[in-house]
Amino acid sequence: MTPVHRTINKTASLNEAVEIMNETKWNIIPVTDSDGKLEGVFTKSRLFQMVLEEKALTEPIGAYIKKDTVTISHTASYEYLKEIVEKSEVGTGIVVDSDERVIGLLRKTDMVKALLRSSNMLKEQLETILESSQLGVVMTDGEKRIIYVNDKFSSMSKQTKEDLAGQSFPVLFPKVNTNIENSSYVPKVSVGEDQTMLRLSRYKTVTGSKGMIALFQTTTEVEQMAEELQTVKNLKQTLDTAIDSAYDGMLMINTKNKVTMASPPLLDLFNLNREQLLHKSINKVLPQLNLGTVFKSGEAELSDFMEINGIKYIINKIPIKQDGEIIGVLGKVMFRQLNEVSALLKKIEKVENKAAYYQKQLQQSETSRFTWDQIISNDPYVEKLKKSADKAAKGRSTVLIRGESGTGKELFAHAIHSSSVRRDGKFVIVNCAAIPEHLLESEFFGYEDGAFTGARQKGKIGKFDLADGGTLFLDEIGDMSYGLQSKLLRVLQEREFYRVGGTERVHVDVRIIAATNRPLEEMVETGEFREDLYYRLNVISLQIPPLRERKNDILLLTEVLMESLNRMLGSSITGIEEEAQHVLINYDWPGNVRELRNVLERAMTFAENGKIQVEDITEYIVDKVKQAGNGDPSIKMAASAERTAVEKAIFAADGNKTKAARLLGISRSGLYEKLKKYQLQ
Known part of the structure; x- marks a missing residue:
C-alpha cells in the first residue's frame, strides 16, 4: 500500500489537482468529504479531458470526479487482493480503514514489488534448506538441462556448480529413466564415488513445461539409520522380554494418561487382558493406582498397602523424564510375598523407632531444649528478668536461679545456655536431690578402674567431664551433702578435680548454673550450707516470682x-x-x-x-x-x-x-x- 497523505474535495480547482499529481506522481487522487470518507476519485484521464476542453486552472473538478471506484479494506487478505488484481481493469484501488476513511492507494506496481520481495525471500529460504540438507539436490528445466545443484551434490560429484550448470541430466545419468509422469524411486545410482538412492520428481516450470527435481541420499547414511533402527528394535525386544518375565507387575502411561505398556503379572493380578488395558485411560480402567499424580509432583511416590481379592500390594510410581520433562509414568506393582516384607518392615520400624528414641533421649540429656521465646509471660518483672538473664548468659560467671518449685527454673537454665557462647557445647543436668548421697561424688567426678566394689572395669567419666566446654546445671543445689560442697567449691575455684580412686588432676572448662527452692541464707546460718560456696554460687542471682x-x-x-x-x-x-x-x-x-x-x-x-x-x-x-x-x-x-x-x-x-x-x-x-x-x- 502507498500511504495517502493528501486528498482533495469536490470544490478543489484543476490547478490543485495538477500540483498534487505532479508532486506525488499519482495517476489518481482520492476525493473525500469533510470526515475523510471517499466520495470518488480524480484520475489523470479526467485531467486530460479538462485540458482538452480548455478548462481554466481555477475550474472546480467536481463535475469530472469518477464515482465508481474500487475500495479495499486495510484488513483484506492476500488471496482476496490477488483475485481483485487479476479481475480488475483498474490500475489503482483505494484503501480505507474500518470507518471508511481513505488511508492509502493499492497500485499494481505495489503488489508486484511485494510479490517480488516475497518470492526472493522464499527463494532464499528454499536455497538455505537445500544447502543445509544432507541430500544432494539437482533441478532441471523442461529440456532436462541442469539449472541448479546444491553444495552437497557438487561435493558428491566432484564437480563445481558452474561446470554442472547446463549439462543434460540424461547424459549425466544415462541409466536413470527420466521419462516419468510424476515421481519415481531408483534404489542404486552412482554419484562420483558414492552409492546413492534417488528420488526423482516432476514440477511445472514458469514456461509451463515439466522440469525435474532429483534428490540423492548416500546409502551409508541409510545403512546407519537402519542399524540404529535395528538397535532400537533389539532394545525394545529385550525390554519387552524383561517386562513380561518380571516378578512383579509393571505398567506405563503417557502424558495423556493412556496405558502404553502392561506386564502379564499385572494383568493376572487385576484379571484383565491387554485389549482391556492398552491405549485406554488409566483413570477409567485402574483409577485406584492414581498414577497421574506424578505428573503434578514430578517426584517418585510409594503408595500405602492396598488390596484386591485378598492380595495386598503397593505401587511404586516413577516419573519417566526426557530433557528434564516428564513424558510418562512407570508404575511398579509389588504384590509377591508382601506379608514377609511387611513383617520385616515392622521389625525395622521398631528398631528405628527405638534407636530414634534413645538418640532423642541422649540429645535431650546433653543439649538445651528451650529459648527465651518459650518462656511465656506478660508480667513486666518476668520480662525484665529475661533481659537480665540474657545479658548474664553472654558472660562466664556462675548463675544462681532461685524460686519456688514449679516456677520454671530449669527453663531459665536452658535458655541461658542456648543464648551463651557455649550454645554448641553440651548442657548437662544433675539433680542433686535425686542422686543418692554416696553416689553423688562418683556422678560428679567419675571414677577410675577398681575404685570401689562394683565399679566398671574401665572406669567412668563424670558430669564435669561430660560438660567440658559447655554448661553444668546443678538443680536443687541446696540438697547437696556438706562434704561434696567443699569438693564442688574446689572445682569452681581451681577448674580441676580428681576422679574417685584417681591420682591425676583433670582440668575442665565448665560454666555452672545452679538452682534451688530452699533459703540458702538461712542454711548458711544453721551450718547446712557452706558460706564460701554460697558466695561462689551467688555471683549472679535470678529470683523467679511465683505464679x-x-x-x-x-x-x-x-x-x-x-x-x-x-x-x-x-x-x-x-x-x-x-x-x-x-x-x-x-x-x-x-x-x-x-x-x-x-x-x-x-x-x-x-x-x-x-x-x-x-x-x-x-x-x-x-x-x-x-x-x-x-x-x-x-x-x-x-x-x-x-x-x-x-x-x-x-x-x-x-x-x-x-x-x-x-x-x-x-x-x-x-x-x-x-x-x-x-x-x-
Missing part, C-alpha cells in the same frame, strides 16, 4: 498449655468458661506452673462440652477459692474478672487510656476510677 504474684500470666499460660495438652491427649478443648477462669485466677497456685499444667490436664481429660467448666476443675481448688471469697465467691470472682479485663485492655492498647476505655466500652473517667480501684496506676 500467685503474676496473676496476669495465668490465662496466657493456660492458652499455651492447652494447645500442647490437646496434642498430647488427643482432645479438642477450645477454651475455658468464664466462671472457671475466675477460679484459676483467684487460686494461689503453691505448685506454680507445674501445678497449673497438672490441673489443666485433669480438667481437659474430664471436660465434655468442648470448654473447661468449674465442675471439671479439681474440687480442692474450687473449695479454696470459695473459702477465700469471704462470703459470696461470685462477687470476688466478678471483681477479679473486671480487674483482668482492665489489665488486658491496657495491655492491648499499649498503655493508651483512650483506646483502652473504647475497648472496654466505658468512658475515659470511668477507666480512671477502675484503675484507682484496683491500684493499677
Whole structure:
C-alpha cells in the first residue's frame, strides 16, 4: 500500500489537482468529504479531458470526479487482493480503514514489488534448506538441462556448480529413466564415488513445461539409520522380554494418561487382558493406582498397602523424564510375598523407632531444649528478668536461679545456655536431690578402674567431664551433702578435680548454673550450707516470682498449655468458661506452673462440652477459692474478672487510656476510677 497523505474535495480547482499529481506522481487522487470518507476519485484521464476542453486552472473538478471506484479494506487478505488484481481493469484501488476513511492507494506496481520481495525471500529460504540438507539436490528445466545443484551434490560429484550448470541430466545419468509422469524411486545410482538412492520428481516450470527435481541420499547414511533402527528394535525386544518375565507387575502411561505398556503379572493380578488395558485411560480402567499424580509432583511416590481379592500390594510410581520433562509414568506393582516384607518392615520400624528414641533421649540429656521465646509471660518483672538473664548468659560467671518449685527454673537454665557462647557445647543436668548421697561424688567426678566394689572395669567419666566446654546445671543445689560442697567449691575455684580412686588432676572448662527452692541464707546460718560456696554460687542471682504474684500470666499460660495438652491427649478443648477462669485466677497456685499444667490436664481429660467448666476443675481448688471469697465467691470472682479485663485492655492498647476505655466500652473517667480501684496506676 502507498500511504495517502493528501486528498482533495469536490470544490478543489484543476490547478490543485495538477500540483498534487505532479508532486506525488499519482495517476489518481482520492476525493473525500469533510470526515475523510471517499466520495470518488480524480484520475489523470479526467485531467486530460479538462485540458482538452480548455478548462481554466481555477475550474472546480467536481463535475469530472469518477464515482465508481474500487475500495479495499486495510484488513483484506492476500488471496482476496490477488483475485481483485487479476479481475480488475483498474490500475489503482483505494484503501480505507474500518470507518471508511481513505488511508492509502493499492497500485499494481505495489503488489508486484511485494510479490517480488516475497518470492526472493522464499527463494532464499528454499536455497538455505537445500544447502543445509544432507541430500544432494539437482533441478532441471523442461529440456532436462541442469539449472541448479546444491553444495552437497557438487561435493558428491566432484564437480563445481558452474561446470554442472547446463549439462543434460540424461547424459549425466544415462541409466536413470527420466521419462516419468510424476515421481519415481531408483534404489542404486552412482554419484562420483558414492552409492546413492534417488528420488526423482516432476514440477511445472514458469514456461509451463515439466522440469525435474532429483534428490540423492548416500546409502551409508541409510545403512546407519537402519542399524540404529535395528538397535532400537533389539532394545525394545529385550525390554519387552524383561517386562513380561518380571516378578512383579509393571505398567506405563503417557502424558495423556493412556496405558502404553502392561506386564502379564499385572494383568493376572487385576484379571484383565491387554485389549482391556492398552491405549485406554488409566483413570477409567485402574483409577485406584492414581498414577497421574506424578505428573503434578514430578517426584517418585510409594503408595500405602492396598488390596484386591485378598492380595495386598503397593505401587511404586516413577516419573519417566526426557530433557528434564516428564513424558510418562512407570508404575511398579509389588504384590509377591508382601506379608514377609511387611513383617520385616515392622521389625525395622521398631528398631528405628527405638534407636530414634534413645538418640532423642541422649540429645535431650546433653543439649538445651528451650529459648527465651518459650518462656511465656506478660508480667513486666518476668520480662525484665529475661533481659537480665540474657545479658548474664553472654558472660562466664556462675548463675544462681532461685524460686519456688514449679516456677520454671530449669527453663531459665536452658535458655541461658542456648543464648551463651557455649550454645554448641553440651548442657548437662544433675539433680542433686535425686542422686543418692554416696553416689553423688562418683556422678560428679567419675571414677577410675577398681575404685570401689562394683565399679566398671574401665572406669567412668563424670558430669564435669561430660560438660567440658559447655554448661553444668546443678538443680536443687541446696540438697547437696556438706562434704561434696567443699569438693564442688574446689572445682569452681581451681577448674580441676580428681576422679574417685584417681591420682591425676583433670582440668575442665565448665560454666555452672545452679538452682534451688530452699533459703540458702538461712542454711548458711544453721551450718547446712557452706558460706564460701554460697558466695561462689551467688555471683549472679535470678529470683523467679511465683505464679500467685503474676496473676496476669495465668490465662496466657493456660492458652499455651492447652494447645500442647490437646496434642498430647488427643482432645479438642477450645477454651475455658468464664466462671472457671475466675477460679484459676483467684487460686494461689503453691505448685506454680507445674501445678497449673497438672490441673489443666485433669480438667481437659474430664471436660465434655468442648470448654473447661468449674465442675471439671479439681474440687480442692474450687473449695479454696470459695473459702477465700469471704462470703459470696461470685462477687470476688466478678471483681477479679473486671480487674483482668482492665489489665488486658491496657495491655492491648499499649498503655493508651483512650483506646483502652473504647475497648472496654466505658468512658475515659470511668477507666480512671477502675484503675484507682484496683491500684493499677
